Amino acid sequence: MSVSIKGKSSFAVKKQAKLLAEKQAITNYLKRVSPAAGSQCEQQLIDDRAALIQRISPQGISQVGDSVEASYLVRIDDEKFNYRLEELGCGSQSGAAEVVILIMEEPPTAGDIAMILNDADASGTRELRGLGPFVLYYTSYQRAIRDAIISKANMEGLKLTRLDTVDDFQKMKMSHDDPMVGVYFDTENEDFALNQRLIKEVKRKFAGKSTIILYYRIASLYFDQVQRELKAAIAISMHDLDTGETKSVGEQDFMVMIPEGQPGPAIRDGLSEVASNAASLLMNRAKKEARRMSSIAQKRAQTQNKSADLTTVNLKLSSKRNMYKVMKALSPASVKDSGMQGEELVIHLTSGTSAEDFVFVELLGLIEGMGISIPDQNIQFNDKQVTIRQ
Known part of the structure; x- marks a missing residue:
């Protein structure tokens, strides 16, 4: 952090420079997160x-x-800073809109999840011999990955919503231990599948809101019995439910070696560990994209809110020439913008302008001064919309 202070080098000036650097570091970090x-x-x-x-x-x-x-060199405590942001209601998900970030899963490919067995164990095996243990413990891998992503997100001041904590979705569980991230193993078809009911309800419930879905996918997960390797690769993408924008964050892998003679539970737990570690590492990139998309959603909400604050007056007279004269005579203090749209003059009032005062004092005064009379029944107020007909 570089700063410049006018004056001669002295203890007081150095102290002032240090204070300025601290303040600027806080400001710069806030703008980023x-x-x-x-x-x-x-x-x-x-x-x-x-x-x-x-x-x-x-x-x-x-x-x-x-x-x-x-x-x-200024080092900021990320965790404390982002917790304080949440306490103040100033996180990237707060502001003009409450940005919701959901965590869900995209289905993996069965071929990318397997046991690589030695020759003796592999002889005469069924098709699902290598996949079976993964199917049995798949929900534990899902929870480990989900929890790792949420933990890393929370450290960065991001709040992720788990669908299994929302009452409306409880009835859509595919099993008692379903973590409700949208993917389950379909035993009938022997493949990973999407919970279509859940996905449909998510889109319905969160439609029109500022909602971002963080999708993770197990790109690969395997135990190589020959090389004694446990390895996982996780991919993450972000999807804005409102705009349809999808941004891929990328893929991250993690691998550990496991000694001979380790029992099955150690291998199972090890796979959960490598998967969650890969997800946690990838969140270093994903957090930046989450903030970017949250910021865009905030700006979009700010624009929409400003538009919602404006009162629109639709005026239709029998003569376009007269409507044009009215438009030219309107006071800029009360009118944000105006223009002819089809057969009407559309007027947007400035924020804070009383629609009643504008219509009955300014607008009707102009119209009546042109010798045009507007019956009361032809003036209709409806929330932020006023319609006037000759």
Whole structure:
């Protein structure tokens, strides 16, 4: 963090430079993790900086002309900072809209999940010999991956919603231990499948809201009995339910070696570990995309909210020429914009302008001054919409 202070190098100026560096570091970090946070949130975090900054180390200080230029290495406690953001209601998911991030799964390919057996064990095996243990313990892998993603997200100030904690979805479980991430193993077809009822209900319940779905997928998960390797690869993508935008974050793998003679439960637990570790590592990239999409959703909501605040007046007179004259005579203090749309003059009022005052004082005054009379029954107020007909 580089700062510049006017003055000669002295203890007081150095102290001032250090203080400025601390404040600027807090501001820069806030812009990165929660772009939609306002000035009040920023000031509160600056005031709390003593608890949020782990360490600040001077890197260099020099006199340049009539200014002192200094650089510092500032380390911010991510976890404390993001917890404080949540407490203040200033996280990237708060603001003009409450951005919901759901965690769900995309189905893996059965061929990417297997036991690689030695020759003796592989002889005469059935098709599902290698897949069987994974099917039996698949829900434990799902929970391990889900929990690792949520844990890493929480450390970064992101709140993920688990569908199994939402009452409306409980009846859609495919089994008693279904973690409800949208994927289950279909024993009849011997393949991984999507819970279509759950997916349909998610789209219905969250339609029109600021909702982002974090999808993870087990790209590969296997135990190589020959090489004694446990390995998992996890892929993550983000999908904005409102706009339809999907962004791939990428893929991350993780591998450990396991000694000879380890019992089955150790291998099972090891697979959960490598899968969750791969997911946790990938969240270092996914968190940035989650913040970006949350920020875009916030800006979109801000625009929509501003539009919703505007009152629209639709005026239709028998003469387009008269409507044009009205448009030219409108006061800019009360009118944000206006224009002819088809057979009507459409007027958007500035925020805070009373629709009643505008219509009965300004607009009707102009129209009646042109010798045109508007009957009361032809003036209709409906929430943020006013319709006037000659």
